[in-house]
Amino acid sequence: MRILIIGEGGRESALAAKLQKDARITKMFFANGNASTEKIGQNVNLSEIHELRDFAIREKVDLTIVGPEAPLVAGLKDEFKKHDLKVFGPTKKVASLEGSKAFSKKFMQKYDIKTAKAMVFDSYNEAKAYVQDHEYPLVIKASGLAGGKGVVICDTVEEAEATIHDFMIRRLYGDAGIRLVIEEYLQGFEASIIAFSNGEKLFPCIPVKDYKKAGNGDKGPNTGGMGSVAPSPEFTAEHFADFEKNILEPTVTGLKAEGFGFKGIIFFGLMITKNGTYLLEYNMRFGDPETQVLMALMENNLLDVINDCMSNKEINLKFRDEKAVCLVMCSGGYPRNIELGFEITGEERVKDSQLLYAGATKKGDKIVSNGGRVLNIVATGATFDDARKKVYEDASHVHFDYSFYREDIGKF
Structure with a gap:
């Protein structure tokens, strides 16, 4: 098989490292890839959907796996499908469950999925009026x-008004904020929890903590993820049963009722409160850095799992009875003004x-930083202490100017 990631x-x-062990895969391409993927296959500089489509046709790609959300929301699957190109991922319509928080919130409400109470606003004045007489804190989402970055927890009405203005008037995130979701x-x-979809059913992986x-102790600004561990030490069997009954099963019902059957990934972002497990958001692709720890523990052959999903077959996911820790090493200034090169x-x-390299590329005979999250160091062990000792010992040997990382990943 020839695969494009x-x-x-x-x-x-992480996906490439898992797949490279499969002898059936003769070639892997990566758009645009990084210093790790360059060692495994061929990096290609492609961004636009039509460029990716033409490349997949020209190179006789058998399967395309999409990592980030933007190509799916832009309709990559729809375009590839016109040319009988297989994509592990949803159509543009189904990807709206991630691409539009308003769309996904209405889906959750329609199918009685356990989630925070919320209202959707297209009107600036109506949104401002709504937050005047409300219990705080309040969450405002583009x-x-x-x-x-389009989620703000507001502690006062003044913060809420300023956030609404930033999103809808100043267009801080462009068109992303012209419609708002305001929720408890x-x-x-x-x-x-990341689940595989075979078009009919969802098959969940073990829970992950991101x-x-x-900063240490969960201080500082939000990021794309400074590390992850699996399985989540806080997420109990009782939490999972709540998730299964009140989130997973009604999601399957909703997907079927809307004709949203797809072969790919659905990611459940959850909040566990004293009143149980709630759904915060859907992502319609593998998470980062959740995937790194899942691939480290997954016993299944990943290509078999994907092929079975693509063929509407049942799958039986198996994970080693160990702990996995992923540490993310970042560029100085991340997540704001980062220093590169x-x-x-x-x-x-x-x-x-x-x-596993992320924001890093090969330059001559050197590997240099070219992104905010530069590399991941992943290890497994019988306990979290075992895994994190390996990770932090190995991290101490890796250097680039102004690098930093959290010191409390996997520490409980």
Whole structure:
């Protein structure tokens, strides 16, 4: 098989590393890839859907796996389908469950999926009026894609008014904020569950804990993810039963009722409160850095799982009875003004972990940083302490100027 993986982060590196062991795969292409994927296959500089389509036709690609959300929301699957090109991912309409928070919230409400109470607003004046007499904190979300940044927890009416103005008038995130979702604030801890879809059923993986804040102790600004662990130590069997009954099963019902059958991934972003498990959001693709720990523990052959999903077959996901820890090493200034172009050294001294490049590229005979989240270091062990000792020992040998990472990933 000839496979095209779209994306350039640690998630794509983890998928590639898992797939490269399969002898049936004769060639892997990556758009646009990174320093890890370059070692595994061929990086190609392609961004537009028509460029990716033409490349897949020309190179006789048998399967395309999409990492980031933007190509799916833009309709890559629809365009590829016109040319009988197989894509593991949803159509543009189904991808709206991620691409439009307003669309997904209405879907949740329609099918009685356990989620925060919310209202959708297209009118600036109506949104402002709504927040005047409300219990705080309050969560305001840009409906469209905002690179994971379009969510603000407001503690006062003044903050809420300023956020509405930033999103709808100032267009801080372009068109993403011209429609808003304003919802109640849920207090608790977050967890992520990624499920495979075969077009009829959803098959969930083990729960993952993602660390979103830039600083130790969950301090500082939100990021794309500073690390992850699996299985989530806080997420109990009782939480899973609640998720299955009140989120997973009604989601399947809704997907069928709307004719949204698809072969791909659905990611459940969850908040676990004293009143149980709530759905915060859907993503319609693999998570990053959740994928890194899932691939480290998955016993199944990934290509078999994907092929079975594409063929409407049942799948039986199996994960090793171990713990996995992923540490993300970042560029100085991330997630704001980042500094790039620094040589990365010490890879050869990583002994007990897997090093997966993300925002890093090869320049001559050197590997240099070219993104905010530069690389991931992933390890497994019998306990979280075992896994994190490996990760942090190996991380101590990897260097580039102004790099930083959290010191409390997997520490409980």
